[in-house]
Amino acid sequence: MNELEPYELSVGRRVALTAASVVINLLAVAAIFAFFGGVLAVIIGGVALAQEDSDAPEPTVPMCDGEPMTTDTLCITFQNGKAFKQTYPDKMRELQEDEDDGVGTVVAGGASIVGGLAVIMVARYLNPRIDRASKSPAAEVDRPAPTPSSSARPMPVPPPPVEAVSHDYRALLTLVMGSSSTAERLIDYERRMFPGLDRQTLIAKAIDRLLWERQRHS
Known part of the structure; x- marks a missing residue:
């Protein structure tokens, strides 16, 4: 296996998380516009x-020249010198469409409000988790160490404290291929997350987190 392959996978994971964050943020912006558009539609429909309620009651039977139509009536009207013919079903359909305009606008506006709020809540839930996943120290565990050049001497890694050389610490070193600097970085991460815990507990938490991250991405 190429020694750079784990690092390339880590970079690909970071790129995927960044792309997911961008897509979620764009959807959240669209949801905000949908929410306010829905509010406006509800106001207009209301x-x-x-x-309609304040106006005179609408007739339940279509009218033609002020006279109620029957099912066999043909209504002929003239506009701009042209004759237009409408049957009873045509006039009835117009009457029903006029009645449904306000209700349809309110329903569409309400759907936009609910959908916009749902997308916003999902974005608020996912964004912090994507941010934490992109900053997880487990993504840096398998990164190959840079090869020291002849002109630059590598910085010595300080040995761990004597009291830290325990069974758990040796297990952590085994998981990170003997890199004490990586082990100490994982322990420091747990210390920032749980500042009140002792070192042995922090080592155990670092092992648990590392195993969980590797299992999740295996």
Whole structure:
């Protein structure tokens, strides 16, 4: 196996997390516009319904020249010198569409509000988790150490404290291929997360987190 392959996988994971974060943020912005558009549609539909309620009651039978139509009536109207013919079903369909305009606008606006809120809540839930996953120290465990050049001497790694050389610490060193600097970095990460815990407990938590991360990405 190429020694650079784990590092390339780690970089690919970071790129995927960044792309997912960008997509979620774009969806959240679209959801905000949908939410406010829905609010506006509900207001417009409500105003239309209020006007319909305040106006004279709409006839339940289609009218032609002020006279109620029957099922066999053909209504002929003239506009701009042209004659237009409408049957009873045509006029009835127009009457029903006029009644449904306000209700349809309110329903569509309500759907936009609910959908926008749902997307916003999902984005608020996922973004912090993607951010934590992109900053997880387990993504850096398998990164190959840089090869020292002849002109630069590598910095010596300080040995761990004597009291830290325990069974758990040796197990952690085994998991990170003997790299004490990586082990100490994982322990420091747990110390930042749980500042009140002792070193032995921090080592155990570092082992648990490392095993969990590797199992999750295996």
